[in-house]
Amino acid sequence: MHVWLAVTLVVVGLFSLTIGATDVSLGPALQKVVRGQALTRTEAIVLWDIRAPRLALGVLVGAALAVGGTVMQGLFRNPLADPGLVGVSAGAGLGAISAIVLVGFAPAWLVRNVGDHLVPVAAFLGGWGSTLLLYRVSTRRGRTSVATMLLAGIALGALAGALSGILVYISDDRQLRDLTFWGLGSLGGASWAKALAAGPIIVISVLAACALGRGLNGLALGEATAAHIGLNVQRVKNMAILTVAAATGAAVAVSGGIGFIGIIVPHLLRLAMGPDHRPLLINAALLGALLLVLADVIARVIIAPAELPIGIVTAVLGAPVFLWILLRQRGMVDL
Amino acid sequence: MTLTVRNLAVHYGRKTVIDGLYADALPGALTAIVGPNGSGKSTLIKAMCGDLPYDGTITLNGIDVFRAQPWELAAVRGVLPQTSTLAFPFHAIEVVKIGLTSGTEADHEGRASAALARVGLAGYANRYYQELSGGEQQRVQLARVLAQAWAPATASGPNWLMLDEPVSSLDIAHQLQVMRIAQNFARAGGGVVAVMHDLNLTGLFADQVLVMAEGQVLAAGRPADVMTDGVLSRAYGCDLRVNTAPQGMAPFVLPHSIDASGNAGFAE
Structure with missing residues (x-):
């Protein structure tokens, strides 16, 4: 399974490099790269400075969101969970809106x-801040209550939403436009600087999360049984929360609000290969990367030369797919 | 190489559930914990499994349960909880394999199949857990516990089964089957501790009985010695009469009803 996903990802990735708003045809340029010939200046800029970092960012963000969703669904033992549940999205949104609206007050x-x-x-x-706060609130005597975390996350999300609302209220028209587009998500501002800043965080936390397979399988039987079969349950929870906060925090920071990858990828994979988390996590990374790169291609070509915010593409494609999954496995979903 | 409980105290918030309890369980014997609802049976077995914070000392094969790492305990005992949930649609055999760590994937597969066969679910390996009946799910969980604590006795000591109401959702044939599995595990040198509601099954299968009431051990010993009219009536707070079956010496228990005149009589 993961071999096929990896091969498809490479093919779609190469394809995405040839697609874009400029009329420079990059098919020949790619051939030049393969043959080791020199590129023209325009080709070099479009390929190396615009499309390649965008592809890299797409792969990183897609993998981070999908693995984050898989880990959260395993941790909360709930197929409706996504990374938003640990407060990452709300906190990141508040951070971004603060930066956009309050930049005038920031020291020079x-x-x-x-x-x-x-x-x-x-x-x-x-x-990060909101996740750590949530973690503190729901941890007593060294034990984290997942139920408390879920409920406190809703409260904290509402609070962050209210604070964001105040900032939206005092923002001017240009800021309003900026923050609306941030919320819709985009890989448009991709640069090597962003990819290199988010890359190590995402790669390390995704790899760490992929080692949680046995722990999440155990948690599927409940926390008590997970401990009975020899798992250090608190360590599994700590790792899950920290890796998700880091991976999705970095992903949201560089791409804005991109929905449905985190919730849909684990569902699709469980349909295809069952719920065992050990193969699920690595495949989620690959499928998440694949779907996000694909969504980015669609976002770039559907109204070319303009481009659609990618969050709209993932929602338009993701919501019906999610509904289809739910209808297919009706009766298997048990809350 | 025993299970020892010394001066155990367990508190839920300010409420003291168990206070100053002493108990022992030996390998090679099926030890049943009986007592009325709220007497502390489940709390006791949870403490023995290391699920709860407690005061006092519990050791299993010489391991301090409170200080032990989860995998140290998992290596010597399996735990069947009273109720089990499962979050995702795993196949029955995957559930059984979840508790296995050492060995290859092929070893796991073989042992899990054997464990399913032992609980009478040989053809159920690739059935979805959620689609099984309550009793079948209970037996899949037992297979998981058996697979984990596979060998009753090893060179380094006995393995243990900790069973919290193992027959609660089973029909009578499967109640007998499960009790026989537990008994065989004990006969082969393993340790078994089971919280039991059914006094008659306890009388039939237990080697040792621990009668609990109000967080204390009211009596402990062989069924014939412990399961008496006086002890059980006191423990459960109702009139009970113990008899022995014609063949064999296993005690059985009938509840007495009190008629309007205050005279005791057999319940219909």
Whole structure:
């Protein structure tokens, strides 16, 4: 399964490099790369500075969101869970909106040094901060209550939403446009700087999450039984929460709000190969990357030369697929 | 190489559920814990499994249960909980394999199949767990526990089965089947501790009985010695009369009803 997904990902990835708004045909350019010939200046810029980092970011973000969703569904023992449940999305949204609206109040040295990266940095810190807060709230005497976390996450999400609302209220028209588009998600601002900043965080946390397979299988039987079969349940929970917060925090920071990848990928894979988390996690990384790169291709060509925010594409394609999955396995979903 | 409980105290919040309890269970014997609802049976077995914070000392094969790492305990005992849930649509055999760590995938497959066969579910390996009846699910869980604690006795000591109401959702034939599996595990040198509601099955299968009431051990010993009118009536707070079956010496219990005049009589 994972071999096929990897091969498809490579094919779609190469294809995505040849698609875009410029009329530079990159098919020949790719052939040049393979043959080791020199590229023209335009080809080099479009290929290396625009499309390649975009592809890299698409792969990273897709893998992070899909693995994040798989881990959350395993941790919460609930097929409706997604990374948003640990407060990453709400916190990251609040961080991003704060950066967009309050940038005028930021000290000059900060704006000068962080510059364009203010929004992603604020989004990442917001996502992390809210997850750590949620974790503190739901942990007593070294034991994290997953149920408390779920409910407190709803409360915290509402609070972050209200604070975001205040910021939206005081924002001007240009800021309003910026933050609306941030919320719809895009890989449009991709650069090597972003890919290299988010890359290590996402790669390390996705690899760490892929090692949680046995732990999440055990948790499917309940926490008590997971401990009885020899798992350190609290360590599994810690790893799950921290890796999801880091991976999706970094993903949301560089791409904005992209929905449905996190919830749909684990469902599709469970239909195809069953619920064993050990193969599921690595396949989720591959399928998430594949679907997001595919969605990005669609976003770029459907109204070319303009491009659609990718969050709209994933929602338009994802929501019906999700409904189809639910109708197919009606009776198997048990809350 | 026994299970020892010394001066155990368990509190739920401010409520003391067990206070100053001493108990022992030996390998080679099926030890049943009986007592009325709320007497602390389930709390006791949970403490023995390391599920609860407690005061006092519990050791299993010399391992301090409170300080032990989860895998140290998992290596010597399997636990069948009172109720089990399963979050995702696993096949029955996958559930059985979840508890296995050492060995190859082929070993796991073989042992899981054998465990399913032992609980009478040989043809059920690739059935979805959620589609099984309550009793079948209970037996799949027992197969999982058996697969984990596979050998009753090993060179390094006995393995243990901790069963919290193992027959609660089973029909009478499967109740007997499950009790026989537990008994055979004990006969082969393993340790079995079972919380039981059914006093007659307890009388038939238990080697040792621990009668609990209000967080204390009211009596402990062989069924014939412990399951008496006085002890059981006191434990359960109702009039019970113990008899022995014509063949064999296993005790059985009938409840007494009190008629309007206050005279005891057999229930119809």
